[in-house]
Amino acid sequence: MLLKGALTSISLAIAAITTVVAVPVSQTLKGRQEDNTNGDGQVTWDKHTIMVNGERLFLFSGEFHYFRLPSPDLWYDIAEKFKALEFNGISFYFNWGYHSPKKGVYDFDGVRNVQKAFDAAEAADLHVITRAGPYINAEVTMGGFPNWLINMYAMARRSSPENDANSREWLEQIDKFLVPNQISRGGNVILNQIDNEYAVNTDPKYMEMIKDQFKKDGMDVPTIFNDIGAPNGNWVSGPGSVDIYGWDSYPLGFDCANPTVWGTNRSIHWREANERLNPDQPLALYEFQGGAFDPWGGPGYDACRQLVNEQYAKVYYKNNYAQGATIQNLYMTYGGTSWGGLATPSVYSSYDYGAPISEPGLMTPKGYEVKLQGTFFHTVKPFLTTERFEPKSDNSDIILIDGLADVNTNTKFYIAQHWNTASEELDAFHVQMETSDGKFKVPHKGKLVLNGRDAKILVSDYDFESQHLVYSTSEIFTHQDMGSHDVMLVYAYEKEDGEIALKAKSKASKVKIETKDKTVTQSALKKDIVQINYKHPNGTSPIYIKNAGEKDLLLLVAGYSSATRWWAPIVDSKSGNRVLIHGPYLVRSAEIKDNSVSFKGDIDETTDIQVVVPDNIKSFKWNGKDIKLKPTGHGSWKGTLNFGRPQVEYTDLTKATWKFSQGSPESQPDFDDTEWITADHLQTNSVTVPDTWPILYADDYGYHTGNIWLRGTFNGTSEITGFNLTCYAGAASAWVIWLNGEYLGGYDVGNQDFTNLNGTLIDPEGTNVISILLWTTGHADDWDADDRYKQARGFTKSELLGVKNQTIWAIDWKIQGNLGGEDLVDPVRGPYNEGGLYGERNGWHLPGFPDDKWEDASIPETKNRTGVSWYRTTFEVNIPEGYDAPMSLKFDDDTKTRYRSLVFVNGWQLGRYANDLGPQTQYYLPNGILNTKGENTLAIAVVAVDEAAQVGKITLEPYTILESGIPDVKLVESPTYQDRTQH
C-alpha cells in the first residue's frame, strides 16, 4: 500500500513538472510576439493579422498537395496559378506514408522531392504553411500514416514510447526540408501546423512531443492548430497549445448531389469566439471549404463545383472577413489526383474537389471570384486593422451588414449579405455611412442591391493614391498610381446601379468627367464632394475624372463578368505596384523592363485585350513575343491576342493496336503458389476482431495496397457442403471468387455463403482450392484518433459449412500482394503504385514490357472476359511548344456486367475505374508522366467482378487547348520493365 502511494505521488510530481515546464515555453513565445515586430525573417502577430518581416498581411492561402500531382515541374505551374489568383500563401500537407514504405526507410527523390514544392512556392512568391502531421487526414489512405504503422502495437496519435519514436522518426526526416525553408533561414515557410484537427481522444503529451521534436530540429516559425469544424478551443492554452490557434469549417458540407441546396448556417459568432479564446491572435481559418470531395458512386465533381460555386465564394468568404478572419486557407485550391492507392475508400481517383483550379489545372469561375477578393484586400490596406462596429441600415431584417472600422485611419468597411445565406431574392438597402466628410445615407440615388446569393464589401472614407473616396457602392478590385494619373477599378453585377462619391480638390462643380458611357451622371453631394452615378455595364466603362484628387483618376467600372477577366499582376514586389490587363483566360505574371511590359499567361481563344499601364510604357510582350497594341488614351491600350491553330496531335485509341493477355492464373487450382506467404498468424494488430483463424488480413503479411490474392485449400469430405466467408474492406471494394478454377461470383464487402457445392464443385476426396481476388480501395483514416486506420483489409471469417465439429481453422490459406511488400521493387513510383495482380507483379504495366507474344485485341472489347484481363498499347501525343493541352483518358461504356480497372500510363497508376459505381470516367494524365512529345505506354488491367466483362470504348481527349505560358515540364523518371528485371 505504502509503495503504491509513493509511486502515485512520484507520478503526480512528474505531472506537475511537465505542467511547470509548459508554462514558461508559451510565455517565451508570447515574448517573441511582443518584442520583434520589425525583425527580419520573423513572423509576428497581433490580434489583427500576422506580420512577415514586420509587414502586415492578409494571409490568403490555398491548399495544395504535391503528392496528388506526380510531376514536380507542374508544381511551378500550379504555384503560378495561385499567384495569378492573388493567393499570397500556399498550404502543404506532407504525407508521411508517401515517403516511407517501410519503417526506417524514407524517400524524398523524384516526385517525392518536397524541396521542389518549396522552390515552386518561392518562385511564385508564396508564403508557405507546413502541415506535416504526423496525421493529416486529407482523404488519403490511413490519413497519411505509413503503411507499416498499421502493424505497430501502440496507438497512433497518443504518447507512448513506441508511437513517439515512430512519430519522431518521420518528423526528423521531414524537418530536414521544413527547417531550412523557414523564413528565419531565408526560405518561405511562415507557419507550422501541429497534427491535424486533433480534437477527440486527445493526449496533450502527444502534442507536446510533436512540438518538442519540431523545436529540437530547429523549427522556429509560429506553431498553429486547426480545430475541428468550429472554434472549440482545443490547444488554445495549456499543455499542447500552439502559437496561433484557428479552426476549420466546411459550411456547405459534401452533399454535391443537391448542388443548389445551401444551409443557412453562416457563422456569426466567430468574432466573439476569437475574442474569447485567443484575443491576442488573428482569426485564422486554416481550412475553409474551397470545394467538396465526392465518394464512389457520387454525383461527380461538376456537381461539387456547382454546389461550392463562385456565389458561395462571395457569400461565405466575405462572411469570414466580416467575422474578422485575416488568415484563410481554402481547402482545396487545387485538388489533383489520388493516383495509385493514395485514396481512402471515401474518394475515387480524381480529387478535383470542385476547387478554384480544376484537376487538369484549369481556371474556374470561383477562381476568378477569389482573384477579385484577393486583389481587393492586398490593395486596400486599412482592411487589415479593423474593429467591428454596428452600422445603421434599412431593410435590416433581410440584409445583414457588418461594419469594420480601421483603427489607424477613418476608413470603414460594410460587408453586406442576406441574413438567409441561401436567399435568391433581389433586395435593396441603404447604409448610413458616418464619414469624416459627414453622414450619408447611401446610395443617394438609384438602388444598392444584393441580387440573390451575393455579398458586397463597400468602402467609405478611404485615401487611395492621390484621391479621397468618400464612399462607393461598387466593390473595389484595385487601384494604382500610374504616374500622370491614378486608376481604380470597381465592379458589381451588370445593370446594377453604382454610386461613387469623391472628395474634390476644390469644388465639386470643378470636377470634370469624360466618358462615353451614357448612364454616367455627375452631381454635387456636398460642395466639395462629387457624386457619380452609373449603371454597371456589360463590359468595362472608362470614366476619366479631373480635379477630384491631386491627379486625374481613370475610374474603370466593370460588370461582374468583365471584372472576372481583369488581372492586376504585381510588377514590383517592393512597391507592390500593379499594371492592369483585361481579357486573357489567365495572366500568370507581368514584368516591366525598359519601358516595356512583358506578360506571361494563357488564352483559350482569340482574345481582345486591354492594358492599363504607366505613361512611360510604350511596348508590350505576351509570352516573350512582341504584340502590337493601340493607345486609347490615359495609359490604356487595346489589341488582340490571336489564338494560333496548334497542331495538337494524339493517337485515336479506337484505331490503335491493342495486345491482350489473360491475367488471373491464380484462379486455377494447379497454380503454383509455393512462393506465397502462408497466412498463419493467430494474432493481429488490427482493430477488426476476427471470427476464425488464421488471420486473413493483408496488412498483417506486409501487403498494404491495391489488389490482394488469397488461396485457400481444404481436404474434401462428404460432409462439407460449402463455405462461408466474410470480407472486410473499405467502401467500393469488391471480391471475386473461384473454387477449383470455377467462377463462383463477385461481391461487395460482407458475408457470403457458398452452399450446395458438394458433389458439384467440391471434390469430397481431394484437395479443393478457393481463389479470391480482393479489390481494395485503401485504408480508413484516423479522423477521431481511435486507430480505425488499423481496420482489416481481408477476411474476418472463413469456415466450412456442413461440418459437425467445426474448427476455427478449417481452411489453409496463402496470401499474395504487391511484389516485395514493404520492400518496394519500384521505389520511384512508390508504395501506392502497384498491388498484387499477376500482371503488376510481373511488370506488365511497365513501359518496355515485351507484349509481342500477346494476342491482338480490340477495344471496345468484343469478347466476354472472366477474371483479370490486361490490355496494352502505345500512343503518341504531340503538343507543340507554347501550348498546354492537358490530356485525359476517357471510358465510355454501356456494358451491364460489373468490372473494375486500373489505368497505367508509362507505368504510373493514374486511375481506378469502376464501371458499376462511377462517377469518374475521365482520368487526368499530367504532363511529365505523359510524354507530350512522343510515345507513351498504356496498360489497362480489367478485373471482371461479374463473370464476363467487356471493357468499353477508351479514348484520349484534351480537356482544352491553351496557348500558354506554362513553365517547361520535364519528363518524370519512369523506370522500364528492363530496369526492373535487370536488378
Ligand code: GAL
Ligand atoms: C478536414 C481535414 C482535411 C480533409 C477535409 C475534407 O476535416 O482536416 O484533411 O479531410 O476535412 O476534405
